[in-house]
Ligand code: HEC
């Protein structure tokens with residue numbers, strides 16, 4: 001009897017974990033959403049295109065308003081929301097389409113805009129992991145496991161970290177990185193990869209990974225996240 005309940009409990013817990021794994025991994029990166037769904041009509045800091053410049057927009061409206069607007073500007077206008085009506089009057093000839101994005105995706109997109117993401121990506125021409133080729137992913141893997149040395153001479157990630165797509169190896173000093181890409185995305189992960197994980201281990205204050213190494217490692221960690229998603233959803 002006890003065992004039966006324990007079994008049911010395990011199934012429930014596993015299903016809940018799977019659900020969360022799918023939800024996080026399915027989300028599209030904010031930079032990709034901005035580039036593919038918004039930048040045709042909006043600039044970030046370069047003035048009005050079809051719609052308003054989105055630089056500073058997270059300071060112009062409360063977050064719940066922005067979420068409602070991005071999901072369906074049409075409904076906001078029809079509800080008679082004053083800020084929506086003002087925009088509608090100002091940009092009379094143009095309408096913003098509704099977007100089928102999840103709360104998590106819109107949330108991440110707003111964080112990305114609030115952090116000045118689009119202009120930072122452009123200034124630094126941060127290459128996004130989504131643009132990586134299979135060769136970039138392979139280089140990332142080699143850097144991760146130490147087959148190719150990091151230019152800074154830092155220790156290979158595999159000494160302290162495991163990832164699901166590199167089974168049977170990987171240390172446990174640091175957390176498992178299988179889904180880390182889906183939590184940090186490119187910009188924050190790039191920053192995270194540049195500074196050493198354990199400051200006491202590295203004597204140097206120079207960046208741990210170079211630009212190209214960061215790109216390859218992010219590409220590898222992104223591939224790990226996608227394969228985690230495939231596994232969780234049984235594909
Ligand atoms: C086809 C063009 C078009 C696309 C694509 C588009 N928008 Fe818009 N957006 C507009 C227009 C036009 C306005 C001005 C209000 C109106 O007329 O609907 C606007 C207004 C906005 C506003 C209010 C800005 C302010 O200054 O108050 C936000 C926020 C916004 N858009 C976000 C987005 C996001 C995020 C995306 C991508 C997910 C997006 N838009 C995609 C055309 C577009």
Ligand code: HEC
Nearest residue numbers: 155156157159160161173174175180192193197198201217
């Ligand atoms: C000497 C052991 C060690 C090495 C080598 C190491 N890490 Fe870490 N890493 C850690 C530890 C411990 C943590 C957790 C504490 C922290 O956040 O700093 C961590 C945290 C992280 C995080 C944040 C994880 C999270 O869940 O928020 C990322 C990302 C990361 N490491 C990536 C890497 C990458 C990529 C490499 C190889 C370039 C690497 N680490 C090499 C020990 C290491």
